[in-house]
Amino acid sequence: DQQVKQNSPSLSVQEGRISILNCDYTNSMFDYFLWYKKYPAEGPTFLISISSIKDKNEDGRFTVFLNKSAKHLSLHIVPSQPGDSAVYFCAASAKYDMRFGAGTRLTVKP
Amino acid sequence: DSGVTQTPKHLITATGQRVTLRCSPRSGDLSVYWYQQSLDQGLQFLIQYYNGEERAKGNILERFSAQQFPDLHSELNLSSLELGDSALYFCASSLSGRALSGTDTQYFGPGTRLTVL
Numbered sequence: 001d002q003q004v005k006q007n008s009p010s011l012s013v014q015e016g017r018i019s020i021l022n023c024d025y026t027n028s029m030f031d032y033f034l035w036y037k038k039y040p041a042e043g044p045t046f047l048i049s050i051s052s053i054k055d056k057n058e059d060g061r062f063t064v065f066l067n068k069s070a071k072h073l074s075l076h077i078v079p080s081q082p083g084d085s086a087v088y089f090c091a092a093s094a095k096y097d098m099r100f101g102a103g104t105r106l107t108v109k110p
Numbered sequence: 111d112s113g114v115t116q117t118p119k120h121l122i123t124a125t126g127q128r129v130t131l132r133c134s135p136r137s138g139d140l141s142v143y144w145y146q147q148s149l150d151q152g153l154q155f156l157i158q159y160y161n162g163e164e165r166a167k168g169n170i171l172e173r174f175s176a177q178q179f180p181d182l183h184s185e186l187n188l189s190s191l192e193l194g195d196s197a198l199y200f201c202a203s204s205l206s207g208r209a210l211s212g213t214d215t216q217y218f219g220p221g222t223r224l225t226v227l
Contacts, residue, residue: 004152032212043112043200043218044153051212089152093212096166100145100152 003027004092006101014109019077021104023090026071030092030099033066035075038087038103047088048075080108113137114203114219122225128189131222135182135203141165142184143209143216144176147198159184160207191226198223 005024013019021035031052036044050057050064050073057064063076077084087103113136123129135142141160145153155168159178170176173191178184188195202209202216209216 006152009150034212036218041220043114043202043220045112045218046215049212091153093210095211096158097168098155098210098212100154102150102152 003030004090004099004101006090006104008104009102010105010107012107012109013080015082016079019075019080019084019106019108021075021077021088021090021106023073023075023101024071025073025092025099027092027094027099028071029094031095032093033064033073034091034093035062035064036089036091036100037084038089044089077106080106082108082110084108112217112219114201114217116199116201116219116222118222119220120223120225122227123191124227125191125193127191127226128187129191129224131186131188131199131201131224133184133186133201133203133219135184135201136217139203139205139217140182141204141207141209142178142182143202143204144170144184144186145200145202147200147221148194149197153200155210156186158207158210165207166210188224193226196224196226 034049035047038044115134144156156170158166202218208214
């Protein structure tokens, strides 16, 4: 049962442009949403999160938007840099459970 | 470097066998979490321990078990292995036991790649 879906397996953008990664969820009980970044041969690292009571959270070049009515969240990276090339996982949590999407591979071209 | 260590890095074994994966959390972290990532899938939460006690259980098979020792390191035991158990197994740690709620940060180790032949 895939409660968290990332429908784009890959995304390629030009350096300096905006990267938008999308994530959909089905369970309305989720109350925290997170994004993780993963480089090859490393574990995921936490990037940014948002509580369900907010619709936007910003941290430097990274902004997460949450649309609860659509059960959709997105991660915006502006401007994109080659070092941002990685796999990005979205995750949704509800107290004692956390579900992850399958990931989107972002490639930022110089 | 997250400070979480996992051994071994790679493990190749045969169906029906039993293996043990080891995780040492970041210094000071009391909670460990185990995840399985199969090919092209997201991470599946397996189980969480906090200060030696089981705190939460996810999609962990009965053939799998885990424990957290007094020194806070954790082991994940996988038995009667099947081909479908081939995956990356990640351990994460957090200071509190609240990382699954999103209110504490999980720090992930580099993972153990298990191949069952």
